[in-house]
Each structure stands twice: as C-alpha cells, then as structure tokens.
Amino acid sequence: MAVAARQSSRRLQALSSEERKKILLDIADALEANENLITAENETDVAAAQEAGYEKSLISRLALKSGKILSLAKSIRVLANMEDPIGCVLKETQLADGLVLEKTSSPLGVLLIVFESRPDALVQIASLAIRSGNGLLLKGGKEAKRSNAILHKVITEAIPDTVGGKVIGLVTSRDEIPGLLKLDDVIDLVIPRGSNKLVSQIKSSTKIPVLGHADGICHVYVDKSANLEMAKRIVLDAKVDYPAACNAMETLLVHKDLVQNGALNELIVDLRIQGVSLYGGPRASALLNIPQARSFHHEYNSMECTVEIVDDVAAAVDHIHQHGRHVILPWQRRLSTYLRLLFCLDVCLCFHEQKGMNYLSFSPCAVHILIVSSPKTEKLRKSSCINAAVFHNASTRFCDGARFGLGAEVGISTSRIHARGPVGVEGLLTTRWILKGSGQVVDGDKGVIYTHRDISVDSLKKMYQKNPKMQKEKEMAEAAAD
Numbered sequence: 086m087a088v089a090a091r092q093s094s095r096r097l098q099a100l101s102s103e104e105r106k107k108i109l110l111d112i113a114d115a116l117e118a119n120e121n122l123i124t125a126e127n128e129t130d131v132a133a134a135q136e137a138g139y140e141k142s143l144i145s146r147l148a149l150k151s152g153k154i155l156s157l158a159k160s161i162r163v164l165a166n167m168e169d170p171i172g173c174v175l176k177e178t179q180l181a182d183g184l185v186l187e188k189t190s191s192p193l194g195v196l197l198i199v200f201e202s203r204p205d206a207l208v209q210i211a212s213l214a215i216r217s218g219n220g221l222l223l224k225g226g227k228e229a230k231r232s233n234a235i236l237h238k239v240i241t242e243a244i245p246d247t248v249g250g251k252v253i254g255l256v257t258s259r260d261e262i263p264g265l266l267k268l269d270d271v272i273d274l275v276i277p278r279g280s281n282k283l284v285s286q287i288k289s290s291t292k293i294p295v296l297g298h299a300d301g302i303c304h305v306y307v308d309k310s311a312n313l314e315m316a317k318r319i320v321l322d323a324k325v326d327y328p329a330a331c332n333a334m335e336t337l338l339v340h341k342d343l344v345q346n347g348a349l350n351e352l353i354v355d356l357r358i359q360g361v362s363l364y365g366g367p368r369a370s371a372l373l374n375i376p377q378a379r380s381f382h383h384e385y386n387s388m389e390c391t392v393e394i395v396d397d398v399a400a401a402v403d404h405i406h407q408h409g410r411h412v413i414l415p416w417q418r419r420l421s422t423y424l425r426l427l428f429c430l431d432v433c434l435c436f437h438e439q440k441g442m443n444y445l446s447f448s449p450c451a452v453h454i455l456i457v458s459s460p461k462t463e464k465l466r467k468s469s470c471i472n473a474a475v476f477h478n479a480s481t482r483f484c485d486g487a488r489f490g491l492g493a494e495v496g497i498s499t500s501r502i503h504a505r506g507p508v509g510v511e512g513l514l515t516t517r518w519i520l521k522g523s524g525q526v527v528d529g530d531k532g533v534i535y536t537h538r539d540i541s542v543d544s545l546k547k548m549y550q551k552n553p554k555m556q557k558e559k560e561m562a563e564a565a566a567d
Contacts, residue, residue: 086254087222087271091195093252094220098192100248102169108215108244109165113158115243116208116236120154123239126231127204134202134228142386145329147202147229157205160493161212170510171218177540181533184522185540191517192218194273197265198495199224199287201279204232209486209493211240211253217513222265222272224256266291276508278496296498296508302335302382302408303481306401307352309342316348317355322480325359329386331497332484336381336391336408338401344372344394356390366393381408 097105116123127149134144176188196219200206207223214221225233233255241250256262265272269292276296277287284297305323307316323334337356343349353373356363364370364378369392378391381404395401484507486494491509498504504512526532 086251086256087195087197087220087265087268089249089251090220090222090254091271093249094192094195094218097215097220097248097252098171098218102171105169105171105215105218106165108248109161109212111243112212112215112240113161113165115239116154116158116161119235119239123154123232123235124149126235130204130229130231137228139228140387142329143202143228145387147204147232149204149232153205157208160209160487163487164212164216164493164510167216167510170216170514175516179536179538179540180520181525181535184520184525184533187519187521189517189519190511190514193513193515195220195222195271196495196513197222197224197272197275197293199262199275199277199279199283200226200496202226202228204229204236206278206496207233207236208240210495211237213493213495213510213513214253215244217510219513220252222254222256224259224262227259230257263290266293269293274513276496296496296504296512302384303332304336304338304401304405305334305481306338306395306398307340307343307348308398309340311348313348313351317352319480320352321355321359322482324356324361324390325388326480326482328388330482331384331386332481333386334390334481335383335385336393338393338395338404340398341394341396349394353392360388362389364389364391366391368394 100108127147131144131148134147139147170190171192173190174187175190178186180186196214198210198221200210200223202225204225207225210223211221223233223237234257237253237255241253244250244252256265266275266287272293274296275287275291275293277284284295288295288297303323305320307320320334320337324337327333337352339349339352343352353363363373363375365373365375366378366381369375370377372394373392375392381391381393383391393404395404483489484497486497486507486509489507489509491507491511494507494509495513496508497506498508498512
C-alpha cells in the first residue's frame with residue numbers, strides 16, 4: 086500500500102497545476118453529489134457509537150452535521166484555487182556568472198496520518214495531500230469506519246486513472262500500523278492526531294519523522310483591568326462555539342479583584358446560562374461553591390470548564406507552566422526578561438489593550454505557554470518571543486486552518502519542527518535545490534569566480550526572457566529533477 090502510494094504520488098507530481106486543480110474540483114463535486122449516501126453511513130456510525138456508550142465529545146466530533154459536506158466541498162474549492170504550492174521559487178542566488186541556484190518547494194513524498202473520530206479530517210487531509218503532490222495513507226478511528234470508507238471511496242473514484250486511486254490508501258486495521266511504521270524507506274512523515282499517549286507510542290515505534298498533534302488545555306485569563314463586555318464575548322465564544330474542538334477553552338483563570346467587583350459572577354452566570362458545567366480549583370470551588378476539578382490538566386471537549394482565581398498575571402503564567410503540557414523555564418525572572426528569553430510553543434494570545442495587557446486567551450491545543458507583560462501591542466508583536474500565533478482581541482476559535490485561509494488543515498502541530506500551529510499545504514512541503522549552469526566545473530574552485538548574489542524572482546524572469554538558451558536549460562534541469 087505504501088509503495089503504491091509513492092508510485093501514484095510521483096504521477097500526481099508530474100501533472101500540471103491545472104490538472105491537480107481539476108482533481109480537487111472533481112472531488113468537491115463528487116462529495117456534493119454523494120451527500121445523502123455519506124450522511125447515511127455517518128448516521129449509522131453515530132448510532133453505533135451512541136449504543137456503545139462513547140463519550141458525548143467523541144460523538145460530537147464523529148457526526149457530520151447538516152451542511153458539513155457542503156462546507157468541506159467549499160473548502161476544497163478554495164484550496165484548488167490557491168496558487169500552486171509545488172515548484173515555487175523560494176530563493177534564487179547567482180553563484181557565478183551564468184550559474185544560478187534556485188531553492189524551490191517540493192512534496193515530502195508519502196504521509197501516514199493516524200487520526201481520531203472526525204471523518205471530516207479525512208476529507209481535509211486527502212485534499213491537502215493532492216494539492217501538495219503527496220501520497221497518503223490514512224488510519225481513522227474504528228468508530229468512524231463506515232464514514233471513512235464511503236468518503237475514501239468517493240474521493241478516490243474522482244481521481245483519474247493517470248494518477249490512480251492508490252495515491253490515497255485507507256488502512257482499515259490497527260494491526261497494520263506497526264508494519265507501516267517500519268517503512269522509513271517509503272513513508273516520509275507520520276502525523277498522529279490524538280492523545281499524548283498515542284503520539285508517544287508512535288514516536289517510540291518508528292524511525293520516520295513524527296509531527297505530533299496531541300491534546301492540551303486551552304486557557305483564558307481575564308485580568309482586573311479587562312473590558313468586561315469584550316472579555317465575556319470572547320470567553321463564551323471560546324467555550325460554547327464548538328466545545329469538542331481542540332481550540333475550545335478548558336480552563337478560565339480570573340484575577341482575584343474580579344471577585345470583589347462582581348465581574349467573575351457575571352462571567353459565571355453567562356457560562357451557566359449557556360449550559361456550561363463548572364468545576365473549580367481550590368480557591369474557586371470554595372468561593373463559588375462548585376465541585377472541585379479532579380485535575381487542572383483535563384481536556385473536557387464538552388460543555389464543561391474549570392475555573393480558578395489567581396492573584397495576578399504572573400500567577401496566571403505560573404499556573405499554565407505548572408499545569409500545561411510543557412514547562413520550558415522556571416518562573417524566576419521578571420516578565421520583561423522572561424518575554425525575551427522564552428521560546429513559546431503554539432500560543433495564541435488574545436488581549437484587550439487599555440492599561441497594558443488586560444485579558445488573554447491561549448490556543449491552540451496541546452501546548453500552552455502563557456506570557457504576559459505590560460508593553461504596548463506593537464512592542465509585544467515585535468518581541469523576540471517566538472509564537473505560533475498571536476491574536477489581538479479575538480477568540481481562540483480562530484486558530485484553525487480554514488479560518489487562517491489555508492483551505493484546510495492536516496492538524497494543529499504541537500511540534501517546533503517542521504511545522505507549527507495549523508498545518509496546511511506549506512507544512513506538507515519540503516525544499517529542493519535546482520542548479521542551472523552552462524558547462525561550469527569546480528576545478529579546485531578555480532573554474533569559476535563566485536558572486537553569491539541574491540536574485541529576485543522578477544529579475545530572474547527577465548534574465549531568462551533575455552537569454553532563451555538559459556530558459557531552455559532551466560526547463561531541462563527541472564525535467565531532469567522530476
């Protein structure tokens with residue numbers, strides 16, 4: 086299966102941009118044409134999951150709600166109409182007179198994706214693989230077996246024979262995974278979407294590079310100087326918009342002064358009106374008379390939320406470091422120093438600037454490092470802190486591939502290397518060097534005079550237009566590289 090995917094991916098890469106675009110448009114049409122059949126299979130999966138007693142959050146992710154197929158088809162069309170990501174010239178350098186080096190974008194090869202109950206993930210991942218010219222092996226959860234099977238059938242039947250439906254393989258048994266993880270000479274990247282346990286198991290079982298998409302606790306902190314109305318809107322959206330999503334709020338931290346002025350009570354009332362069940366940390370549970378949370382590191386993925394009261398922004402930072410998935414540095418320095426030193430992973434900061442930093446929300450899933458100080462927005466934006474994303478006055482729910490304009494996402498990477506945050510087409514590409522010359526030789530570095538001059542894309546195009554021979558040599562070099 087893996088070898089077949091690799092062979093088909095090479096045929097896919099050999100197609101023109103327009104031909105790959107047409108495949109995606111055909112897939113979007115096929116999904117819409119088979120909406121009733123897909124929905125029927127999905128409803129069977131949902132009914133079986135309910136009968137088996139699966140958690141409500143899993144069933145919510147499993148269900149393809151009304152309009153979902155149309156939404157997926159629309160996203161695929163957006164992806165199809167994006168600029169072709171393959172073969173883009175990222176950098177050009179004139180090494181010497183008549184010797185030009187290009188750094189170009191290139192497909193990774195074959196991807197193995199192990200994902201959870203969401204059948205819509207299959208559609209997004211498959212469309213991204215086709216757009217990026219990669220072969221793909223998919224292993225979904227057993228609870229979505231029928232949904233995945235029909236979606237895979239519809240998608241692969243829309244792929245022309247010139248490429249072959251085997252470019253996307255569907256792994257149906259968990260027993261096949263250990264064998265696939267040994268194919269480091271065929272499979273180029275593994276992306277597990279699931280629990281920390283799943284990611285750790287896969288990392289320890291393979292030599293293939295792993296891009297993890299794991300769980301995590303998404304926090305929102307509301308400071309004493311926050312614009313309360315704006316804070317309420319963001320808190321509600323972060324929790325209620327789609328509670329089963331990995332970028333939904335799981336823990337609400339509030340400044341202690343909000344207890345005295347009634348702001349915390351307003352936040353609690355609004356959450357309860359929306360049907361959110363609340364659990365507290367030691368301080369909040371005693372003060373609000375709510376059940377104590379069993380753990381601060383608990384991802385609800387449902388209409389439940391942990392609330393805790395903290396003394397200030399620094400205490401909120403400390404809380405995230407203690408109860409988040411990664412602790413990078415001990416909390417010992419002043420915030421301004423900490424801001425300069427800390428490499429933060431996959432953090433979304435949402436704040437209202439009134440008197441410095443007022444409130445923040447943290448996303449996406451799996452890695453949360455809270456950094457708060459009181460410089461102006463622009464200073465924070467230009468700081469040396471390396472964030473996956475920074476949100477100003479916006480809900481954590483925006484941390485999503487489609488909302489970022491990526492067309493779709495293969496997952497939200499919790500790694501630093503090679504992609505971070507929502508992973509779209511660019512995260513499924515690597516680079517390739519193409520050197521174009523006219524007979525140059527090294528000859529002990531006496532054969533050429535090096536210039537190492539950067540060339541802009543526009544300048545390069547003009548150079549080729551003026552020199553048809555170089556243009557022909559460029560085309561021959563690209564054909565040989567393919």
